[in-house]
Amino acid sequence: METPIQLNQANLGAIGNHIPVPKYSRDTENRGIVHIGVGGFHRAHLAYYLHQLKQSGDVSAWNIIGIGLRDADAKLYDIFKKQDHLYTLMVKHPSGKIEPEVIGSIVDFKMGTTDPEPVISQMANENTKIVSLTITEGGYNFNPTTGEFNFDNPDIQHELRHPNDPITVYGFLTAALKRRRDAGLPAFTIMSCDNIEHNGDMARKMLLAFAEEQNPDLAAWIAVEVSFPNSMVDRITPVTTPADIETLAQNFGVQDAWPVTCEPFLQWVVEDKFSNGRPAFEKVGVQFVPDVGPYEKMKLRLLNAGHSVLGLLGAIHGHPTINACVEDALFSNYLRAFLDQEATPILGDIKGIDLEDYKNSLLERFANPNIKDSVSRICSESSAKLPKFLIPTIHENLATGGSIKFATLVIAAWCYYSDKQVDLNGRPLQIIDAIHGKLHDAAKETANNPLAFIQQESLFGELAENERFATSYTSLLQELHQGAAIKKLMQGPL
The missing domain is CATH 1.10.1040.10 (N-(1-d-carboxylethyl)-l-norvaline Dehydrogenase; domain 2)
Structure with missing residues (x-):
């Protein structure tokens, strides 16, 4: 095959001759979702569902702003910047067939490790309707035996003393929600997509425990105004290997520094409890239920x-x-x-x-x-x-x-x-x-x-x-x- 084509917005036309690419405008104004923890699973799951919805012609579909709160996220930040936040999803079938597709639902990525202000501002923006999470089980900062919030975490102690200098997800969420409350804006929904039983309930319990210690008045507002739908998510998403990058380049003609691989199976069951609207995910197979x-x-x-x-x-x-x-x-x-x-x-x-x-x-x-x-x-x-x-x-x-x-x-x-x-x-x-x-x-x-x-x-x-x-x-x-x-x-x- 000829020299692989570098993945970026300008090259989508040429790449579209090899594999499917976004058919929709990637308008960065209609953002809607801020997602913390842009790992492989998020890119194979929520971001893919939104991509499907946009591909179907749903002009009301939103876009995703990715957020990195760990130093390790800097690598993805650099790659996304070069690739205009595009990436390739490679679905691997048991038969050996590989189906790659360029995903365009993530339109920006911000790091909160050196300067928290751009992240707080994005969450506090009135266009942000949902803040979603894939921060792994460990990111919820709870004692696995008691289920209670871990206040001994040094980062948490720092945030309690310095609410305008957040480090963890809880510091950023409370800082942004405080701005929204003070500005008279409606709260966003906090939607966990992690493998924790009653993940929305856990996110609510942990955030309220932190907020009550930091700002009791804000905690009372969060308890009333913020929705935390529980969800069950499923798609096996292995770590990307150098061989995956090479396969995409040699077999499909696309140079992507960090594609994502996954199985064909895909499932998402969500409680339909949103405080500020949501995309019409049911159109692309998401199951909304009263109790997940x-x-x-x-x-x-x-x-x-x-x-x-x-x-x-x-x-x-x-x-x-x-x-x-x-x-x-x-x-x-x-x-x-x-x-x-x-x-x-x-x-x-x-x-x-x-x-x-x-x-x-x-x-x-x-x-x-x-x-x-x-x-x-x-x-x-x-x-x-x-x-x-x-x-x-x-x-x-x-x-x-x-x-x-x-x-x-x-x-x-x-x-x-x-x-x-x-x-x-x-x-x-x-x-x-x-x-x-x-x-x-x-x-x-x-x-x-x-x-x-x-x-x-x-x-x-x-x-x-x-x-x-x-x-x-x-x-x-x-x-x-x-x-x-x-x-x-x-x-x-x-």
């Missing part, structure tokens, strides 16, 4: 927990990707047994959902050989994920006398993973976790105290005090430390 709770729980306890089951066990065994895990019959059977025997019994009936079909689809999605989602990505930030995805299932099954044998091995594997930092073949593991040091120290201490790892109450609650769980867990952990193969231990519960 059952759908959230289903996704977190099946898909997200299932990912962690495969990820941690697969990491210890040495499988590099999730699809490699599913291609291994023992791993596939183990996951299905966990889903059937431990996760499903606590879900109950979910309107409009056939759980057997849903679980079948999960196995198919995880097996997609064209996605190759790394186990290291799935295992990253497990301290923020497992207290929401997996550990509640253990607690609920302990309370009802249900099975815990499959999930208990995953917790033992997590301890081993955190301690040894190598798989059972001695190969080093890439461990990414905000509290990695704390996890490593607690796991190391199990040599003297077998329960040390699960005695971290902020993660596990009172699991260490449950004799049934503690006995099973310590036995499995001992076998791991004695060199038992993870496959041997997996065969036990089956």
Whole structure:
């Protein structure tokens, strides 16, 4: 193929001869949505839904202004600036087919790390109707055991003393909402798109806790005026690799410094509670419901927990990707047994959902050989994920006398993973976790105290005090430390 065409607004006409491009005007005046946390998932999900709506000819559709609040966001800021905030979404099908499309729904990107004013001003602008979030579980700044706001965070302490110099999402939101209130403007909706059960409720609880400490009058206004719809989001979005960039350039003729890859599956269930209007997302398949709770729980306890089951066990065994895990019959059977025997019994009936079909689809999605989602990505930030995805299932099954044998091995594997930092073949593991040091120290201490790892109450609650769980867990952990193969231990519960 000829020299790849650099992705930018001026080149869309030429790029359109190779792959689909935006057909709509990217008018930056009609902004509407400010989004904090412009990672791969946001670009494969909310931004894609809005792109679809605009492609359909909906002239009322809004645009997105991306916001970066971490130093790590500077790389995307630089790339977006060169590419006029355009990027390519590469949908990877199980057959090997790749469908790329240029997405144009993000029209600007602002960094709040060095100068917060442009970000605050954009949020406070009357054209901003929604502030959406993908800040990961850890970004909500709550204690995973108590569910309460963490005021010990040094950044939070700084913001309480200096409300005009925000650092975290809470500082920026309160600064912008204060300006809107003072100017007599309506509040924007705060819409969480993170994998947290009752994510809107959690965003509301955390923001109000912060605002009540910083400015009680403002907190009272937020409590009445700001809507926080809960939502359930779903689309597997692996980390972009150099090979993805090369494939796009060589096979499709487009030079994009940071394309996004994803699976074909796409789902978004949202409560229709917006304080200042919203796009007509229902036109492109978004499901609006009165209560998203059952759908959230289903996704977190099946898909997200299932990912962690495969990820941690697969990491210890040495499988590099999730699809490699599913291609291994023992791993596939183990996951299905966990889903059937431990996760499903606590879900109950979910309107409009056939759980057997849903679980079948999960196995198919995880097996997609064209996605190759790394186990290291799935295992990253497990301290923020497992207290929401997996550990509640253990607690609920302990309370009802249900099975815990499959999930208990995953917790033992997590301890081993955190301690040894190598798989059972001695190969080093890439461990990414905000509290990695704390996890490593607690796991190391199990040599003297077998329960040390699960005695971290902020993660596990009172699991260490449950004799049934503690006995099973310590036995499995001992076998791991004695060199038992993870496959041997997996065969036990089956």
